[in-house]
Amino acid sequence: MEKNKVLLVDGMALLFRAFYSTAMSGYFMVNSKGIPTNAVHGFVRHLLTATNTFNPSHVIACWDMGSHTFRNDLYLEYKANRGAPPEELVPQFDLVKEVTEAMDIPNVGEVGYEADDCIGTLANLYKKDSEVYILTGDQDILQLLDHNVHVVLLKKGYGNYDVYHAERFTEEKGITPQQMIELKAMMGDTSDNYPGVRGIGEKTALKLLKQHGTLDNILDNLDSLTKAQRTKFENDLDMVRLSRQLAEIHCEAGVTCDLSKAQFNMNRDRVMEKFQELEFKRLDQII
Template sequence: MTNQKPSLMLVDGMALLFRAFYATAVTGQFMINSNGTPTNGIHGFVKHLFTAVSSFKPSHLAVCWDMGSKTFRTELFSDYKGNRGEAPIELIPQFDLVKEVVASFDIPNIGLAGYEADDCIGTIANQSKDLARVSILTGDQDMLQLLDDSISVILLKKGYGNYLVHTPETFFEDKGITPRQMIDLKALMGDTSDNYPGVKGIGEKTALKLLQEFEHVEGIISNLDRLSKSNKTKIEQDLEMLHLSRLLAEIKCDVPVSCALDDASLRIEKEKAVNKLMELELRGLQRLLPIDEMFVS
């Protein structure tokens, strides 16, 4: 039997926590424990995490986090993500507590001030892809630009245990461009959820057509005379924003973070993990913890 490469799952902590929080917050189910602390986001986060572990069976796992809203992107463009309000008051105490829960599973928490979780994930995925098969668990389509022969992206769908797994092949079938061209796609069409405009008046359909023909932003710019009059005018008028949007869209894969594969080995000490869950009164979650043979007693 050949030695199979280890499999490393990199988890977009914010994506899981926010998804879990908002899924229950709509109905006001904040799961307040006896200390008066809401735990709905943490509860759903743990459920998402271990449902994915049981579905994909990674041998190694690390969770990446945003470390505050100020990043190099907000320096470049002050309105970046400026459409997002303050975090709900019930979510705020859960940011630190969820990391304590992850630490109790002996899973690394990774984040770096000035960068987003995406940048940490991109960096570690690229550092690890020769040593391991890497998968990225997220709800964020932006991560699709990281797809590679050794990197797949698992997108969370509605509910628990529903996923759309992308590889470079499925992405190409879906969009007709390569994963790296996704950066140029977002540069052209902008991103309403991250609040940057791209080129006014250019939507996904036109952007895809231009990229299929001219490959990337530079290719489009050096062939402006071959574009329709209206597309040429739109791009010329928004040239500066096009370049800026491209910088905002690209996940940085060279930030100063690292995660040694050994440190991410999935070895949960049952007692330590269960104690933490009980302390926060997160009942019913211990049955989701990976099966006993994975535990270190």
């Protein structure tokens, strides 16, 4: 019996990517009702191109549910460097979910968690019996790579992908996908606004992980580090431990989705009706 192939879609990553690819030139595709639709249109194009490429049996879209998550409770400055979303994008947050609903794709999210956490939770749930593909532009999700879990990274344009499996990641990085959490804990993340260990970059962090295996082992053996490295860790001991919590995708969010409700079998007439309502063009050829 052929395994299910489940496509978990990082909705926020696709939506933001689609928005900024056209917004930089001021092209917002405002329809006759005055509603900008560029992000939703691009999202749908990314999604349909991916489903045509990977032929999933099931599709689920995962979303952030507000900007405040448990990570903000752990660290007040988490993502504090990010401004409010552009006004042209705001009405498209709800609109995109209307479109996925019209495509019979379940929308999944949990207040207090990020889309990544929902994806990790669902990937763990399905990977025992299904092949899981995660569609995203966010390399942080590479930590979820596992047997039966693959990550499809969007590249520039449409239909261009970098497909990762766990073995490829280990061959390239020399560490396991799970160790990526501790790599990020040491390096920090400027996008998410946490510093890790100041002065420790990817090259040094990778070297230490390969030598010691885990962050705990590194911290237990600070005397074996160079004097400069030891000083950096000692100055940021609390932060590196906190950064590990911030970097790890939480795979126990309170989300679930019965796969019977996620079978990818669009009603073309219903979808085309929604596209016409939004005044979308050039999508009928890929649906």
